[in-house]
Amino acid sequence: MLTLPPEFIEATNGILVIVLLIMIGFLINYLIYKYRCVGHIAFWYDECKAALALLLFLIGYEVINSTIWWLRHTANNGHDVTQHRTTVMTIITVGVVASIWGGMCWVRAITPFEISRKMWIALFGLAVGLGTVMVFL
16 A cells, blocks of 8 residues: 655645635635625626635635644644544535535536536536445445
């Protein structure tokens, strides 16, 4: 079995945490700008569905990477992280659910209306199916 050095995992997740925070900041700035241009929440939502879905996806991914970075950083510095197992698994699960939800909403927002319902259901089924298979393998 291939194992990666813990310092490498910590460093790569730390870099992703920073990049994702920057992306989330710029996306929030974009959404604020669009709201100021449109001025009404209903019109703003119609124009920004894909951006809102992407924001939800990125926030979920940020939660996952931040948690993994914190776990690796704590373990690499010699601290016992076994007592945090349940909490970490819950936080990562919340991040995964947010990312799946954001991804499904993004697919639904960018696909033509005729096929968006089928693509949304297919993506949800694929995510749940692969997740279930990976748990039991």
